[in-house]
Amino acid sequence: MTPKYDKVHNRFKLNGLHYDHEDLKEVAYSLIKEGEAYEKVTGNFLIDWLSDKDYLYVNTSGSTGKPKLIELKKQAMVNSAIATGDFFGLEPGNTAIDCLPSHYIAGKMMLVRAMVLGLEIDHVEPSAHPIFDYEKHYDFCAMIPLQLKHTINYTYNIKNIIVGGSKITQPLLERIKNSSSKFYETYGMTETVTHVAVRRLSSKISKGEAFFNALPNVTFSQDDRQCLIVNAPKLVDEPLITSDIVDLKSETSFDLLGRIDNVINSGGIKLFPEQIEDKLQPVIDERFIVAGEEDDALGERLVLIVENPRDTAKSIANRIRFIKGLTKYEVPKHIYITDKFVETVNGKIQRNETIKSVLKE
Incomplete structure (x- = not known):
């Protein structure tokens, strides 16, 4: 019973x-x-x-x-x-x-x-x-x-x-x-x-x-x-x-x-941020997310947002170049640095709000 x-x-x-x-x-x-x-x-x-x-x-x-x-x-x-x-x-x-x-x-x-x-x-x-x-x-x-x-x-x-x-x-x-x-x-x-x-x-x-x-x-x-x-x-x-x-x-x-609301359409290619983030994890120690930014040629271009990194954006980009299994479409076209991600009260990243604050949409 x-x-x-x-x-x-x-x-x-x-x-x-x-x-x-x-x-x-x-x-x-x-x-x-x-x-x-x-x-x-x-x-x-x-x-x-x-x-x-x-x-x-x-x-x-x-x-x-x-x-x-x-x-x-x-x-x-x-x-x-x-x-x-x-x-x-x-x-x-x-x-x-x-x-x-x-x-x-x-x-x-x-x-x-x-x-x-x-x-x-x-x-x-x-x-x-x-x-x-x-x-x-x-x-x-x-x-x-x-x-x-x-x-x-x-x-x-x-x-x-x-x-x-x-x-x-x-x-x-x-x-x-x-x-x-x-x-x-x-x-x-x-x-x-x-x-x-x-x-x-x-x-x-x-x-x-x-x-x-x-x-x-x-x-x-x-x-x-x-x-x-x-x-x-x-x-x-x-x-x-x-x-x-x-x-x-x-x-x-x-x-x-x-x-589905995170999917990025870049030049007709559908990119899943969560899958790309999995591939980037081994070379980035800090919290980060990837996002789509408006682009005249591609519609959206893939960008990377990193929270308060110890390294420069250039150093991070160099490490990304050597990741095996990362396709050319999954390589971020630009890296943004931000001091702090937008969070919920219990510490979860608010992805959309963080993207808006960084890209000033």
Whole structure:
């Protein structure tokens, strides 16, 4: 029988202590009244979750547009937690770390998974360098790439780590290869109640996967733009049409090419910024993006924008020349330097706003 949103699993523990539904309300009120700033946010979420309403409102991150408030059904969040539990083999009494802010869906879902699946979860401050018990065994954790970058030397006791929220850089992927945990890149959004697909990354104990694979009860299709359509009846009422162009491998797997609104048409050649950025990563240490700039001859020319680099634009251009596999169309025609990218409140790059600020569109 499928668990309901108004039930708290009898094996659930928060920071080592067992709480039932009513106890958890008292904890939430205490967090709101006496907790640190991040704990107050968690307390407010718990109050919202434990209320009689069958829905709640969640903020989107704003990385691909303006942040907005959307309504999610609590039962859809329960169904998402069950799908994650089934995929990763999570069982009552398993341990987890919650180091994500409860402002957004990813942090909220870590707590929901614990309450629904009966996990023993340690809730720690959601900083760029989260501090947790490095010697304790954990079965599951979710991090953004920045957090993993700072803690990967201390993740040897974490069995499964999902990574999402922003691009995983090539240097971090190389460090993951030398780690002894299992790592998964996630694909999803607030509207799909976090991830609906994952891609296993190469590590010491795990062979990497080329494509994203669906979680249970999720299938994929495409529209006439080659954009992904997510069919997840237990999460969303209708098929969700995304703006992500994919190479669909099957109804449960795909290769992510890039967002349709990022595609650059340069002299009739379609360029996918995300794929070009992957190729440029080995020679650029700082954050960067590629973009299309208006050009009389080409329509759009490919340009590179780098955030506060240590090297000159000329030095970066020289290194790019020697990248194998980079076609002549994928070589930036100009390099712009900027002091600071435009970000969301949780540190994600706002690509469109950054491009506009640099190119003065």
